[in-house]
Amino acid sequence: MLSIKNLHVKLEEEDKQILKGVDLEVEAGKVHAIMGPNGSGKSTLSYVLSGRDGYEVTEGSATLEGEDLLDMEPEERAAAGLFLAFQYPVEIPGVGNMTFLRTALNAQRKARGEEEISAGDFLKLIRAKAKDLKIDADMLKRPVNVGFSGGEKKRNEILQMAMLEPKMCILDETDSGLDVDAMKLVSDGVNALRDEGRGFLVITHYQRLLDHIKPDVVHIMADGRIVKTGGPELALEVEQNGYADILNEVA
Amino acid sequence: MAVAQAKQDLTETRIAALDMPGGAGWAAEARGAALSRLRAMGLPTRRDEYWKYTNPASLTQVDAPRAAVFHAGDEVPLYDGIDRLKIVFVDGVFDADASDDLSLEGVEIERLSDAMAKDIHWARDLFGVLETAGQTPVARPLAALNTAFATDGVVIRATGRVEKPISLVYLHRAETSDAILHHLVRVEEGADLTILENGPAAARFNKCMEISVADRAGFHHVRAQGRDHERRAATHMFARLGEESTYKSFTLTVNGVMTRNEHVIELTGDDAVAHVAGAAMGDGKTGDFHHDDTVFITHDAVNCESRQVFKKVLRNGAEGVFQGKILVKPDAQKTDGYQISQSLLLDEDSSFQAKPELEIYADDVSCSHGSTTGAIDETALFYLRSRGVPTEIATDLLVLAFLDEAIQEIEDARLADDIRLRLQQWLERRRKG
Numbered sequence: 157m158l159s160i161k162n163l164h165v166k167l168e169e170e171d172k173q174i175l176k177g178v179d180l181e182v183e184a185g186k187v188h189a190i191m192g193p194n195g196s197g198k199s200t201l202s203y204v205l206s207g208r209d210g211y212e213v214t215e216g217s218a219t220l221e222g223e224d225l226l227d228m229e230p231e232e233r234a235a236a237g238l239f240l241a242f243q244y245p246v247e248i249p250g251v252g253n254m255t256f257l258r259t260a261l262n263a264q265r266k267a268r269g270e271e272e273i274s275a276g277d278f279l280k281l282i283r284a285k286a287k288d289l290k291i292d293a294d295m296l297k298r299p300v301n302v303g304f305s306g307g308e309k310k311r312n313e314i315l316q317m318a319m320l321e322p323k324m325c326i327l328d329e330t331d332s333g334l335d336v337d338a339m340k341l342v343s344d345g346v347n348a349l350r351d352e353g354r355g356f357l358v359i360t361h362y363q364r365l366l367d368h369i370k371p372d373v374v375h376i377m378a379d380g381r382i383v384k385t386g387g388p389e390l391a392l393e394v395e396q397n398g399y400a401d402i403l404n405e406v407a
Numbered sequence: 408m409a410v411a412q413a414k415q416d417l418t419e420t421r422i423a424a425l426d427m428p429g430g431a432g433w434a435a436e437a438r439g440a441a442l443s444r445l446r447a448m449g450l451p452t453r454r455d456e457y458w459k460y461t462n463p464a465s466l467t468q469v470d471a472p473r474a475a476v477f478h479a480g481d482e483v484p485l486y487d488g489i490d491r492l493k494i495v496f497v498d499g500v501f502d503a504d505a506s507d508d509l510s511l512e513g514v515e516i517e518r519l520s521d522a523m524a525k526d527i528h529w530a531r532d533l534f535g536v537l538e539t540a541g542q543t544p545v546a547r548p549l550a551a552l553n554t555a556f557a558t559d560g561v562v563i564r565a566t567g568r569v570e571k572p573i574s575l576v577y578l579h580r581a582e583t584s585d586a587i588l589h590h591l592v593r594v595e596e597g598a599d600l601t602i603l604e605n606g607p608a609a610a611r612f613n614k615c616m617e618i619s620v621a622d623r624a625g626f627h628h629v630r631a632q633g634r635d636h637e638r639r640a641a642t643h644m645f646a647r648l649g650e651e652s653t654y655k656s657f658t659l660t661v662n663g664v665m666t667r668n669e670h671v672i673e674l675t676g677d678d679a680v681a682h683v684a685g686a687a688m689g690d691g692k693t694g695d696f697h698h699d700d701t702v703f704i705t706h707d708a709v710n711c712e713s714r715q716v717f718k719k720v721l722r723n724g725a726e727g728v729f730q731g732k733i734l735v736k737p738d739a740q741k742t743d744g745y746q747i748s749q750s751l752l753l754d755e756d757s758s759f760q761a762k763p764e765l766e767i768y769a770d771d772v773s774c775s776h777g778s779t780t781g782a783i784d785e786t787a788l789f790y791l792r793s794r795g796v797p798t799e800i801a802t803d804l805l806v807l808a809f810l811d812e813a814i815q816e817i818e819d820a821r822l823a824d825d826i827r828l829r830l831q832q833w834l835e836r837r838r839k840g
Contacts, residue, residue: 250808
């Protein structure tokens with residue numbers, strides 16, 4: 157599904173290398189988790205994959221089902237099936253949540269040569285999905301993320317994911333700013349989307365999110381590289397001993 | 408101060424090319440007085456402080472510069488679904504056949520020339536009166552020229568709650584048409600009236616509206632200035648507000664090589680409310696775009712509220728100007744004045760100049776003003792794109808969101824939605840361009 161080979165990335169503005177050769181394969185139907193200390197390059201990886209400005213790929217490749225992601229505009233990546241759940245979802249005053257989602261869904265469909273969804277069908281679909289995430293009608297009508305609590309913003313990210321039905325989902329520190337109940341709601345939303353045809357890359361600092369979203373594979377990232385890969389037990393090891401032991405071990 | 412020779416020449420050349428329409432004695436007198444005012448002031452030039460940011464040359468020269476007629480194709484006309492009384496002008500001439508019957512309950516409507524032919528008419532107390540008052544402290548010579556030479560217009564007197572809006576439709580057919588229209592609106596005590604305006608009117612349009620809003624009366628105004636890329640317009644709205652009266656005006660401007668919209672409002676009765684708003688969208692790609700909103704609000708009574716909200720989206724070298732002043736006279740205690748002007752510049756070639764002014768002589772007032780110029784929010788743009796929305800559509804969504812703060816000033820939700828729909832359609836058409 158998602159194939160990253162020897163990815164090197166530096167900041168465009170300054171001569172600072174952030175990713176120093178990342179190799180990663182996420183298969184369809186699997187959940188991979190990336191853990192790592194602050195500044196290890198986890199979020200940069202998610203930004204580079206989704207196409208945010210300010211980064212320069214100096215070496216390596218990233219493909220989604222064989223298609224070169226790095227060559228595409230952000231909207232093309234989305235239409236190809238990539239979705240990034242933001243660590244800090246953006247507030248957009250004046251743009252209604254519903255308008256935004258319908259525009260996005262139809263733009264993706266159009267880009268793939270599919271029929272646009274009718275207003276009636278869209279309404280039915282979003283109401284059903286919103287209900288599962290306990291998102292009320294008022295939240296749907298309000299401007300995108302404006303005045304939403306931290307938990308509401310993250311639920312709104314998952315709602316977008318559920319509506320857009322991407323092939324490859326990247327969750328960037330989705331657990332940050334969530335209380336226990338919100339974490340459960342968000343995780344349930346993600347788990348409901350787990351599917352044989354869909355891959356997940358869950359970026360997180362802490363193990364607790366992985367109690368709810370059970371990963372198949374766990375990677376440890378440090379200083380711009382993946383330094384260790386293992387099963388779910390690796391996350392528990394981090395929880396118990398911190399990153400220091402693992403980093404010493406691979407150093 | 409004597410008018411400089413060059414200015415005098417400019418003014419006399421322009422006057423020589425115009426004919427003063429006839430009328431009853433009082434009308435001729437008012438026209439003559441306006442002509443004297445014009446001569447004393449002289450037409451504006453770039454050197455006048457009030458025209459520092461807008462070059463008036465094309466508005467003062469003898470011939471109207473040519474303007475191609477824009478064809479909207481099969482688009483649904485603005486206000487189409489709204490029950491209204493239509494008054495149509497073609498290149499500045501009243502078109503009786505295209506207009507609705509002018510009788511409507513709660514309102515009297517006449518053509519300006521008919522009113523001015525009568526020896527006794529209420530118009531006498533309004534024609535040129537608010538314009539004259541609006542000449543101090545700042546000269547507005549194009550308005551004096553209008554009073555002296557306006558060839559057509561309507562006089563409207565509302566005596567009750569007028570059920571449907573009066574819709575002034577300005578069609579542009581001839582490429583070099585030069586229209587001067589003057590309207591008078593009197594809203595009597597407790598009455599309520601909505602005036603709609605739309606269309607470019609002519610290649611060059613000089614329009615003046617004098618509005619007297621009596622105690623506890625309401626005046627609502629929604630205007631769209633047409634999309635003809637090369638049209639030019641200089642408009643003045645002069646209003647005087649009585650006790651507990653309301654004045655609300657919104658203007659949408661898309662395209663137009665040159666627009667100067669002035670609002671001159673006096674709050675003379677206690678507890679009066681005046682709101683003026685504008686949304687402008689200019690694209691220098693389809694011809695130059697210069698849009699100037701100039702507002703002068705005088706608070707001369709206690710506990711009045713005024714509010715100015717102007718938003719502009721500019722791209723490809725488009726230019727925007729805002730000059731807004733709130734003058735609070737010594738006795739105008741408890742004044743609440745607010746002013747905001749904002750521009751969204753979509754590229755580095757476009758520009759916005761703002762001159763906000765507060766002049767306050769009362770001590771118990773609350774006045775605030777703000778002006779901002781910014782680029783598109785890159786973070787929001789990326790967020791939208793990351794969900795699959797192409798850059799152009801994402802930009803348009805952000806543009807609509809930005810302008811919506813001005814559109815929200817329209818009180819009537821149907822009219823606000825109609826303006827929104829219009830903008831969406833225009834942006835869509837532009838994308839497909």
